[in-house]
Amino acid sequence: MKDEYLELDFRDLPDRKTGQTEGDSPLEQSLEGFSADRREFLKVVGGGILVLVSLGEGELLAQGRRGGGFGRQLPSDWNAFLRIGEDGRVSCFTGKIEMGQGVATSLAQMLADELNVPLENVDMVMGDTDLCPWDMGTFGSMSTRFFGPPLRAAAAEARAVLLQLAAEHLQTPAAELKAENGAISVKEHPEKKVSYAELTKGKRIERRLKEKAVLEEVSEFTIVGKPVLRRDALEKVTGKAQYAADVRLPGMLCAAILRPPAHGATLKSVDTSEAERLPGVRIVKEGDLVAVLHKHPDNAAEALGKVKAEFDRPQSDVDDKTIFDHLLKVAPEGKTVASGGDLKRGAELATGVVEATYLNSYVSHAPIEPHAALAKIEGEKATVWASTQNPFGARDEIARRLEISSTNVRVITPFVGGGFGGKTNNQQAVEAAVLAKAAGKPVQVVWTRAEEFFYDTFRPAAVVKIRSGVDGAGRIVLWDYHVYFAGERGCQQFYDVPNHATVSHGSGWTAGAGTHPFRTGPWRAPSNNTNSFARESQIDLLAAKAGADPVEFRLKNLTDERMIRVLKTAAEKFGWTPKKAPSGRGLGVACGTDSGTCVAWIAEVEVDKTSGVVEVKRVVCAQEMGLVINPEGARIQMEGCITMGLGYALAEEVHFKGGEVRDLHFGSYQIPRFSWLPKIETVLVDAKDSPPQGGGEPAIIGMGAVVANAVFDAAGARLLQLPMTPERIKEAMGKRG
Amino acid sequence: MEQAIQFTLNNKPVRIAADGERKLLWVLRYDLGLTGPKCGCGQGYCGACTVLVAGEAVRSCLMSLKDVAGREVVTIEGLARNGRLHPVQEAFMEHDAMQCGYCTPGMILEAVALLRKNPKPSREEILKSMDDNLCRCGAHTRIVAAIESVARSLSGGPTR
Numbered sequence: 053m054k055d056e057y058l059e060l061d062f063r064d065l066p067d068r069k070t071g072q073t074e075g076d077s078p079l080e081q082s083l084e085g086f087s088a089d090r091r092e093f094l095k096v097v098g099g100g101i102l103v104l105v106s107l108g109e110g111e112l113l114a115q116g117r118r119g120g121g122f123g124r125q126l127p128s129d130w131n132a133f134l135r136i137g138e139d140g141r142v143s144c145f146t147g148k149i150e151m152g153q154g155v156a157t158s159l160a161q162m163l164a165d166e167l168n169v170p171l172e173n174v175d176m177v178m179g180d181t182d183l184c185p186w187d188m189g190t191f192g193s194m195s196t197r198f199f200g201p202p203l204r205a206a207a208a209e210a211r212a213v214l215l216q217l218a219a220e221h222l223q224t225p226a227a228e229l230k231a232e233n234g235a236i237s238v239k240e241h242p243e244k245k246v247s248y249a250e251l252t253k254g255k256r257i258e259r260r261l262k263e264k265a266v267l268e269e270v271s272e273f274t275i276v277g278k279p280v281l282r283r284d285a286l287e288k289v290t291g292k293a294q295y296a297a298d299v300r301l302p303g304m305l306c307a308a309i310l311r312p313p314a315h316g317a318t319l320k321s322v323d324t325s326e327a328e329r330l331p332g333v334r335i336v337k338e339g340d341l342v343a344v345l346h347k348h349p350d351n352a353a354e355a356l357g358k359v360k361a362e363f364d365r366p367q368s369d370v371d372d373k374t375i376f377d378h379l380l381k382v383a384p385e386g387k388t389v390a391s392g393g394d395l396k397r398g399a400e401l402a403t404g405v406v407e408a409t410y411l412n413s414y415v416s417h418a419p420i421e422p423h424a425a426l427a428k429i430e431g432e433k434a435t436v437w438a439s440t441q442n443p444f445g446a447r448d449e450i451a452r453r454l455e456i457s458s459t460n461v462r463v464i465t466p467f468v469g470g471g472f473g474g475k476t477n478n479q480q481a482v483e484a485a486v487l488a489k490a491a492g493k494p495v496q497v498v499w500t501r502a503e504e505f506f507y508d509t510f511r512p513a514a515v516v517k518i519r520s521g522v523d524g525a526g527r528i529v530l531w532d533y534h535v536y537f538a539g540e541r542g543c544q545q546f547y548d549v550p551n552h553a554t555v556s557h558g559s560g561w562t563a564g565a566g567t568h569p570f571r572t573g574p575w576r577a578p579s580n581n582t583n584s585f586a587r588e589s590q591i592d593l594l595a596a597k598a599g600a601d602p603v604e605f606r607l608k609n610l611t612d613e614r615m616i617r618v619l620k621t622a623a624e625k626f627g628w629t630p631k632k633a634p635s636g637r638g639l640g641v642a643c644g645t646d647s648g649t650c651v652a653w654i655a656e657v658e659v660d661k662t663s664g665v666v667e668v669k670r671v672v673c674a675q676e677m678g679l680v681i682n683p684e685g686a687r688i689q690m691e692g693c694i695t696m697g698l699g700y701a702l703a704e705e706v707h708f709k710g711g712e713v714r715d716l717h718f719g720s721y722q723i724p725r726f727s728w729l730p731k732i733e734t735v736l737v738d739a740k741d742s743p744p745q746g747g748g749e750p751a752i753i754g755m756g757a758v759v760a761n762a763v764f765d766a767a768g769a770r771l772l773q774l775p776m777t778p779e780r781i782k783e784a785m786g787k788r789g
Numbered sequence: 790m791e792q793a794i795q796f797t798l799n800n801k802p803v804r805i806a807a808d809g810e811r812k813l814l815w816v817l818r819y820d821l822g823l824t825g826p827k828c829g830c831g832q833g834y835c836g837a838c839t840v841l842v843a844g845e846a847v848r849s850c851l852m853s854l855k856d857v858a859g860r861e862v863v864t865i866e867g868l869a870r871n872g873r874l875h876p877v878q879e880a881f882m883e884h885d886a887m888q889c890g891y892c893t894p895g896m897i898l899e900a901v902a903l904l905r906k907n908p909k910p911s912r913e914e915i916l917k918s919m920d921d922n923l924c925r926c927g928a929h930t931r932i933v934a935a936i937e938s939v940a941r942s943l944s945g946g947p948t949r
């Protein structure tokens with residue numbers, strides 16, 4: 053199995069055609085520069101006002117960088133699209149998808165404010181590759197940060213068009229008009245008024261926006277910044293919300309697919325004769341893909357149980373214990389990510405030097421919704437409903453596999469039941485398409501929990517080695533940091549250290565063959581959980597070495613104003629009183645930064661010294677993320693991050709032997725449960741005047757360190773490996789001395 | 790072996806000819822056209838498939854069809870009555886007690902069954918009885934708050 057979970061190959065995309073030259077008007081009303089299919093599409097969307105926006109090159113580059121280097125070539129064409137229909141309703145067409153992070157709500161909030169319409173009048177059309185402009189995918193806390201600004205610009209442009217139309221209609225200069233509640237009125241004579249619907253009726257106006265439009269002042273926003281409830285809540289509490297596995301087509305069949313016992317195993321022989329005899333069963337063999345089809349998935353699975361198969365298994369001894377030595381052995385030369393001063397000088401200045409090696413295991417995404425897809429093939433055209441974080445990536449993968457053009461594949465993304473990075477792997481969508489083609493009927497593929505664990509693109513196991521030192525005044529003077537296979541995100545320390553070097557060996561998940569025994573991939577805040585665990589644990593070791601309180605030690609070594617502010621906020625909210633660790637209180641602190649957002653955590657734990665079981669009792673988390681579009685949504689994401697982070701901190705770890713994954717169900721792979729729930733307190737640090745930053749991931753990155761530091765404070769035991777299982781805690785307590 | 794099985798589904802009688810050993814979840818989803826009960830594991834570990842059988846929360850991925858014969862089954866689709874949401878559904882909305890929403894039907898039905906048995910559960914009791922319902926998005930804090938608010942209203946106190 054080759055490493056191919058992120059099929060974001062921009063080489064498949066049409067060339068960039070900006071259709072704009074210097075000095076052109078920022079608005080262009082022609083459709084020149086669009087590919088033929090796009091032009092066709094624009095004709096079918098209907099009347100009203102259409103605004104198309106291209107993201108600036110800088111923003112796209114930043115997206116590519118932030119996403120972990122998959123921005124090889126930039127997409128062309130436009131990236132956001134907005135329509136004010138002839139009924140006055142606002143529709144936003146976006147390739148982003150809703151998987152629980154609340155973008156369907158926050159993007160709609162932004163539009164409603166910019167266009168002065170009630171939130172209910174905004175419709176979001178998401179993740180449909182035939183209707184929505186190309187999009188790289190929904191991950192990396194990027195939706196609001198990068199997609200928000202062009203969308204706001206599109207809305208502002210649409211509003212300008214409306215004002216112009218209203219000026220004609222009302223015979224009043226645009227400057228004397230105001231937009232409110234889906235209508236435009238004369239400021240001095242509010243009774244002179246015309247609704248958006250009246251203005252757009254029978255019209256067909258297209259605008260293409262390249263430069264920044266005049267945006268509404270944040271202070272004029274009435275919806276952004278106010279907590280609003282999720283727009284999808286009613287559908288979700290009544291069971292009406294549709295996920296990919298809920299889509300039904302007449303005549304559809306459900307697939308149960310023959311799977312190898314281990315990664316790297318190849319099919320030697322297969323006997324399907326017994327299964328074939330069962331009523332309603334069809335067998336499809338497409339190369340190595342052997343599937344049993346039936347109109348009921350349970351009957352298909354039962355028949356699959358009657359398929360006899362033999363596999364050749366590769367010899368591989370690496371397991372969850374030996375993996376770290378293996379990784380260090382195969383690690384490539386490092387790449388220096390940051391450096392300054394002179395490490396030798398740092399070592400001379402240091403009165404106390406601490407060296408430590410941090411380990412963390414493979415971790416599964418484990419969304420409760422397994423990968424699902426339903427494919428229908430009609431002639432040359434494939435339509436696939438899929439649970440995916442990157443519908444356009446899925447479309448291109450399906451096209452390649454079926455050997456048809458991407459324009460003949462339509463991927464539709466219903467609600468996604470959690471992704472966390474794992475649903476950038478679209479294998480199930482390709483399988484459904486292949487089987488549908490072979491069967492001549494619509495085919496549904498829904499992975500079992502075992503398949504979900506087996507084919508997951510795990511967060512890579514990784515090693516971090518740090519050598520660092522403090523001087524007699526309690527200042528960090530040396531920081532020598534090497535990370536192996538976690539990746540760069542979050543590896544740069546943000547303390548004020550004069551002599552430092554940060555080196556990354558091997559990337560997060562595009563490591564060469566022979567590195568990992570299975571596929572790995574981006575996992576909520578990729579790289580950063582591993583890097584933050586190591587860094588913030590090490591900072592605590594230095595604080596202990598300096599005999600200082602861990603909060604005061606951090607404040608003393610920080611110069612970043614934003615970080616200082618969030619740390620002080622968290623400490624104040626918690627009611628922190630300074631004491632050197634281990635104080636026996638069970639309190640820990642950590643700081644981190646991700647997606648432009650600064651976060652500080654303080655946790656309180658209790659360690660049962662006989663069993664080694666940790667109970668996290670309270671977590672305070674302060675976050676500064678620039679302008680907050682939906683504060684309630686932001687808090688929900690923070691709570692989610694904190695709760696989810698308890699899993700990799702305390703229990704989550706994939707056990708394996710060679711390519712054989714041993715944890716294949718929720719009985720052995722434990723994710724956080726209600727009984728683990730600490731009291732969670734979140735604080736959003738106000739920063740209205742800076743642009744919105746990412747909110748879906750940052751609050752998870754410090755969870756390993758904050759719990760490890762609190763465990764140290766409680767029991768004097770320093771945990772250098774995640775997860776901190778009871779066995780590891782007891783072992784560390786034994787070593788304490 | 791096919792047999793005719795009758796039961797009440799969301800307040801309506803149903804009669805189905807099917808193998809009684811098949812699990813209820815698949816029959817609901819693929820024979821009876823409902824999609825509210827979700828499959829998260831099919832093994833009894835996650836609770837996404839939870840439905841009410843005679844008022845008790847059960848894992849429909851483990852329960853055989855024949856075992857619901859003659860009994861009353863309620864799925865998330867049948868929880869609202871006469872166009873009015875159940876108080877637990879309302880509380881989930883008010884408290885934003887979901888993210889991706891995939892665990893939500895199971896969570897709500899588990900909570901309904903809990904409150905039926907114990908209208909005034911303590912926080913500890915809530916955590917304990919919800920413990921086998923998994924949520925990967927980490928909506929737990931708000932789910933607990935939602936259930937607590939219904940418990941308060943059932944005991945006549947303020948709901949928020």
Ligand code: FES
Binds near residue numbers: 832838
């Ligand atoms: S699907 Fe029934 S318990 Fe998970």
Ligand code: FES
Binds near residue numbers: 420890925
């Ligand atoms: S809301 Fe996503 S699993 Fe619970």
